Amino acid sequence: MGEMMVAKHAIWPRVNDPIFNISERAQNATKSLGKENVINATIGALMDDDGNLITLDTVFNEYKSLPNAEIAAYAGIAGQPEYLEAVKKACFKEFMPEAHIRAVASPGGSGSIKLAVYNYTNEGDEILTSDWYWSPYVSIAEETNRDIVTYQLFDENNDFNFTSFKEKFLYLANKQERIFTILNTPAHNPTGYSVGDDDWDKIINLSKEVAVNPEKKVILFVDVAYIDFAKDDEGSRRFFKKFSNLPENIFVIVGFSMSKGFTAYGMRMGAAIGISSSEDVAEQFFYSCVHSCRANWSNCNRGPMTLLSNIVNDPEKFKAYTEEKDKYKNLLSVRAEAFVKESEKCGLDILPYRDGFFVSIPCEDPKALSEELTKDNVYTVPLKAGLRFAVCAVSESKCSAAPSIIKNAMEYIKSQKVEA
Numbered sequence: 001m002g003e004m005m006v007a008k009h010a011i012w013p014r015v016n017d018p019i020f021n022i023s024e025r026a027q028n029a030t031k032s033l034g035k036e037n038v039i040n041a042t043i044g045a046l047m048d049d050d051g052n053l054i055t056l057d058t059v060f061n062e063y064k065s066l067p068n069a070e071i072a073a074y075a076g077i078a079g080q081p082e083y084l085e086a087v088k089k090a091c092f093k094e095f096m097p098e099a100h101i102r103a104v105a106s107p108g109g110s111g112s113i114k115l116a117v118y119n120y121t122n123e124g125d126e127i128l129t130s131d132w133y134w135s136p137y138v139s140i141a142e143e144t145n146r147d148i149v150t151y152q153l154f155d156e157n158n159d160f161n162f163t164s165f166k167e168k169f170l171y172l173a174n175k176q177e178r179i180f181t182i183l184n185t186p187a188h189n190p191t192g193y194s195v196g197d198d199d200w201d202k203i204i205n206l207s208k209e210v211a212v213n214p215e216k217k218v219i220l221f222v223d224v225a226y227i228d229f230a231k232d233d234e235g236s237r238r239f240f241k242k243f244s245n246l247p248e249n250i251f252v253i254v255g256f257s258m259s260k261g262f263t264a265y266g267m268r269m270g271a272a273i274g275i276s277s278s279e280d281v282a283e284q285f286f287y288s289c290v291h292s293c294r295a296n297w298s299n300c301n302r303g304p305m306t307l308l309s310n311i312v313n314d315p316e317k318f319k320a321y322t323e324e325k326d327k328y329k330n331l332l333s334v335r336a337e338a339f340v341k342e343s344e345k346c347g348l349d350i351l352p353y354r355d356g357f358f359v360s361i362p363c364e365d366p367k368a369l370s371e372e373l374t375k376d377n378v379y380t381v382p383l384k385a386g387l388r389f390a391v392c393a394v395s396e397s398k399c400s401a402a403p404s405i406i407k408n409a410m411e412y413i414k415s416q417k418v419e420a
């Protein structure tokens with residue numbers, strides 16, 4: 001190999017994103033065989049039954065009504081002040097924690113993760129998340145020399161595995177000053193799981209136990225990228241209230257995204273929302289993040305900020321937006337229910353689905369199963385310990401058909417192994 005021109009810290013394995021690879025194959029199959037003959041469950045966006053991206057009219061009509069200058073002008077480094085207020089309302093609704101809350105605009109939820117990870121961990125730190133996780137967490141962590149360590153999300157009854165969570169949380173508390181945990185809930189990617197209120201209580205109580213030691217800093221990063229597609233709008237937000245009046249050395253950061261809730265994937269808008277009982281801690285958050293914004297992307301996309309503020313601050317517009325979104329939320333729910341019901345019927349084991357875009361199927365050799373399924377023109381994303389099936393992108397009838405196809409492919413692989 002020739003001399004490396006890139007700096008040592010910037011050398012990574014030359015891999016293409018596996019999701020995009022399989023997604024491309026699914027698209028090619030759809031083109032050559034016709035969409036009725038292919039199940040493309042690789043896409044992480046809400047698609048209609050014909051495979052077209054769903055876009056909310058209430059969002060795009062508002063966007064297109066903005067004066068050019070409102071889209072073209074720079075925004076404030078921290079985000080437009082109206083946006084920073086509106087985003088709190090959109091995120092918490094009536095469950096705003098009683099705390100000092102500061103928001104900073106970010107390019108998507110991804111940007112908020114970057115802001116939080118960089119500013120709240122030290123180089124060499126380990127960051128805790130569940131064993132089923134969205135893989136960019138690793139990219140974001142390793143980019144600045146942090147590692148991801150995982151707990152088991154589910155116990156043998158498919159409930160939240162608090163024992164495993166506690167074990168890993170305490171392991172980090174013993175070895176580091178900072179215990180930074182990423183919780184992607186509600187509507188977890190890739191499993192569709194949502195942490196229940198009782199488990200939230202346990203997580204917060206454990207955080208408080210660790211925080212008795214004033215040297216320790218507990219940071220809970222709550223990735224709510226899919227919150228607007230959780231079935232129970234109120235129930236899925238109730239946990240926010242638990243972030244009221246926490247000890248000063250427990251800091252909560254909520255990662256908000258417009259990508260799914262506003263079907264604004266490519267507009268790249270989100271926010272990091274810091275929550276603390278201490279005004280000073282909240283101010284520190286704001287100014288550290290503003291520095292990072294300046295250093296990484298300067299300011300964010302102004303048009304989507306204005307469109308969110310305009311919708312959230314106008315009750316009529318907000319009602320129309322919510323009604324339109326809820327129509328699609330129901331569509332998603334019907335598809336997921338079809339998948340879950342058929343899985344039960346044919347005996348396909350899936351992880352406990354509650355809400356959101358994806359269902360996961362645990363299996364032994366995900367790559368082999370995903371490959372086997374392509375022979376039936378079913379395209380899924382192979383993960384470390386299973387397959388991800390995007391109910392968000394597949395019609396109800398295909399969601400009903402898929403579980404038995406998957407079950408059969410699993411049985412076939414098993415029978416081949418036995419023969420060999």
Ligand SMILES: Cc1ncc(COP(=O)(O)O)c(C=O)c1O
Pocket residue numbers: 044107108109110111134184189223225256257258259265269270
């Ligand atoms: C778990 C999770 N978190 C955060 C995001 C953030 O997405 P974006 O940066 O598009 O807002 C996504 C998007 O797919 C996601 O799946």
